Amino acid sequence: MSVSSSQSAASRNLKIGIVGFGPFAQFLAKTMIRQGHILTATSRSDYSELCANLGISFFRDVNAFLEAENDVILICTSILSLRQVLNSMPLHHLKRPTLFADVLSVKEHPRDALLRVVPEDSDVLCTHPMFGPESGKDGWKGLNFMFERVRIRDEAICSSFLQIFDSEGCRMLEMSCEEHDKLAARSQFLTHTIGRTLAELDIQYTPIDTKRFETLVQLKEGTMKDSFDLFSGLFLHNRFAQQELQNLELALNKVKQKLVEKMNEEQDLNDSKDQEHSR
Amino acid sequence: MSVSSSQSAASRNLKIGIVGFGPFAQFLAKTMIRQGHILTATSRSDYSELCANLGISFFRDVNAFLEAENDVILICTSILSLRQVLNSMPLHHLKRPTLFADVLSVKEHPRDALLRVVPEDSDVLCTHPMFGPESGKDGWKGLNFMFERVRIRDEAICSSFLQIFDSEGCRMLEMSCEEHDKLAARSQFLTHTIGRTLAELDIQYTPIDTKRFETLVQLKEGTMKDSFDLFSGLFLHNRFAQQELQNLELALNKVKQKLVEKMNEEQDLNDSKDQEHSR
Numbered sequence: 001m002s003v004s005s006s007q008s009a010a011s012r013n014l015k016i017g018i019v020g021f022g023p024f025a026q027f028l029a030k031t032m033i034r035q036g037h038i039l040t041a042t043s044r045s046d047y048s049e050l051c052a053n054l055g056i057s058f059f060r061d062v063n064a065f066l067e068a069e070n071d072v073i074l075i076c077t078s079i080l081s082l083r084q085v086l087n088s089m090p091l092h093h094l095k096r097p098t099l100f101a102d103v104l105s106v107k108e109h110p111r112d113a114l115l116r117v118v119p120e121d122s123d124v125l126c127t128h129p130m131f132g133p134e135s136g137k138d139g140w141k142g143l144n145f146m147f148e149r150v151r152i153r154d155e156a157i158c159s160s161f162l163q164i165f166d167s168e169g170c171r172m173l174e175m176s177c178e179e180h181d182k183l184a185a186r187s188q189f190l191t192h193t194i195g196r197t198l199a200e201l202d203i204q205y206t207p208i209d210t211k212r213f214e215t216l217v218q219l220k221e222g223t224m225k226d227s228f229d230l231f232s233g234l235f236l237h238n239r240f241a242q243q244e245l246q247n248l249e250l251a252l253n254k255v256k257q258k259l260v261e262k263m264n265e266e267q268d269l270n271d272s273k274d275q276e277h278s279r
Numbered sequence: 280m281s282v283s284s285s286q287s288a289a290s291r292n293l294k295i296g297i298v299g300f301g302p303f304a305q306f307l308a309k310t311m312i313r314q315g316h317i318l319t320a321t322s323r324s325d326y327s328e329l330c331a332n333l334g335i336s337f338f339r340d341v342n343a344f345l346e347a348e349n350d351v352i353l354i355c356t357s358i359l360s361l362r363q364v365l366n367s368m369p370l371h372h373l374k375r376p377t378l379f380a381d382v383l384s385v386k387e388h389p390r391d392a393l394l395r396v397v398p399e400d401s402d403v404l405c406t407h408p409m410f411g412p413e414s415g416k417d418g419w420k421g422l423n424f425m426f427e428r429v430r431i432r433d434e435a436i437c438s439s440f441l442q443i444f445d446s447e448g449c450r451m452l453e454m455s456c457e458e459h460d461k462l463a464a465r466s467q468f469l470t471h472t473i474g475r476t477l478a479e480l481d482i483q484y485t486p487i488d489t490k491r492f493e494t495l496v497q498l499k500e501g502t503m504k505d506s507f508d509l510f511s512g513l514f515l516h517n518r519f520a521q522q523e524l525q526n527l528e529l530a531l532n533k534v535k536q537k538l539v540e541k542m543n544e545e546q547d548l549n550d551s552k553d554q555e556h557s558r
Contacts (some may be wrong), residue, residue, distance in 0.1 A: 030557075140451050142408050144488065175487075188487070190495070193534060197534050200530035200533050206462040208423050209466055210414065212474070215498060232538055232542075248476070251476045259511055262514075263515055278302055
């Protein structure tokens with residue numbers, strides 16, 4: 001893993017075609033447009049009106065979208081729909097080599113899926129912006145951006161794409177998709193699991209909250225703004241997640257065990273005191 | 280439950296004798312001294328040097344401590360040692376009616392223990408400042424302070440004692456010890472349980488942390504600054520805690536169940552697609 005320093009490489013305006021125009025894509029698009037990039041989009045739902053307002057050409061027809069000669073095709077689908085969406089795209093319609101980049105929250109899964117379908121002369125860049133509309137609402141400065149140059153020949157295009165995030169002040173982290181998934185299973189997936197567990201418990205603010213409890217209510221509320229599809233994608237398509245879920249269960253069990261042991265100790269102590277008194 | 284507004288009742292300087300002079304008592308004592316109250320202390324460990332530095336008379340001999348004619352005896356022991364400490368105090372040595380107040384993180388337990396041993400002509404006030412050296416390091420303004428007037432005849436002394444917290448800007452919450460314990464089992468105890476579970480998991484900052492995960496690492500680190508004795512006290516002496524621990528386990532189990540169901544759904548979907556393809 002390495003942290004890139006801010007590159008001064010000449011970056012150029014890109015033609016970026018976004019596949020899947022949900023909230024996260026919309027969030028990224030705003031910054032890209034501000035930076036002067038030319039955006040088009042396609043999605044299973046109809047976002048033509050929203051796109052028109054943003055100055056983005058929306059294509060309902062995926063063939064027309066692919067023929068628009070983008071420098072970058074940016075995959076912003078949900079994790080669960082990735083394979084189906086890729087399979088439905090007639091990628092032989094591409095007129096020239098293109099950089100395929102993705103922003104999914106798991107990384108080995110889109111890497112493998114892209115390598116399977118992307119034409120041999122096109123490049124593949126896997127990325128994960130570790131932020132979203134909430135944590136990135138006041139800018140992206142200091143927020144983590146992970147990427148792996150999976151198959152890059154056109155360095156200029158790849159570098160211009162990374163500049164989008166680098167120039168906003170993101171902490172650029174180059175690491176393998178495997179390393180990402182290992183770390184994310186222990187961090188992002190666990191965070192979502194705890195947030196959803198707190199939602200199942202239906203925790204609410206009380207009149208006597210401690211500051212730490214307040215952060216848990218905030219965690220619950222933040223997590224529930226994300227879809228269950230995202231959460232289950234983090235689990236189903238990160239091969240390290242199942243083990244971390246087991247680890248979490250074991251850890252909770254150990255904590256419980258320690259409490260039970262302490263309860264027995266205290267009971268023994270009280271019993272022996274009672275015996276002393278009764279002598 | 281009611282929230283008291285800032286009282287303008289004339290408050291006076293009190294003679295406060297602290298029983299148990301650990302970190303939390305030391306933290307409270309600094310503000311009480313600044314406000315002009317006269318403090319004495321006794322503790323199972325020898326804090327005579329620390330007390331001398333703070334301008335507090337420290338008594339190793341509990342008889343002498345009790346004969347010092349305090350307005351308030353403030354119980355700051357750990358939850359687990361409360362009964363033993365109270366039993367070891369020859370309260371018949373008191374020269375006059377005294378307000379017994381406590382600041383323990385569970386409330387029915389000290390209420391019952393105090394009512395059992397405090398002389399009939401002395402008063403009992405149960406309180407829980409919902410903050411500590413960490414969350415209260417920049418002042419107590421807006422922090423929650425719970426209390427129940429369990430047995431109060433001397434309103435002037437009780438009110439002067441509450442003024443210590445009210446005048447610092449605490450949110451004063453009058454509620455029953457039972458209501459406190461119900462709410463705290465779902466908030467403070469759960470928070471400690473999750474913090475300790477994360478410590479068992481040994482979660483650490485990673486290079487690709489999300490903001491939400493960072494709050495969990497902070498929660499873990501904050502929780503582990505508190506003793507296991509405090510945590511087990513929250514469990515053993517709050518009759519609502521055991522149920523909340525069970526609820527937490529059930530909630531985690533439900534979240535897991537939902538993931539497994541989704542996994543099976545996706546598997547079925549893939550199987551049916553494979554069958555379509557093989558036709």
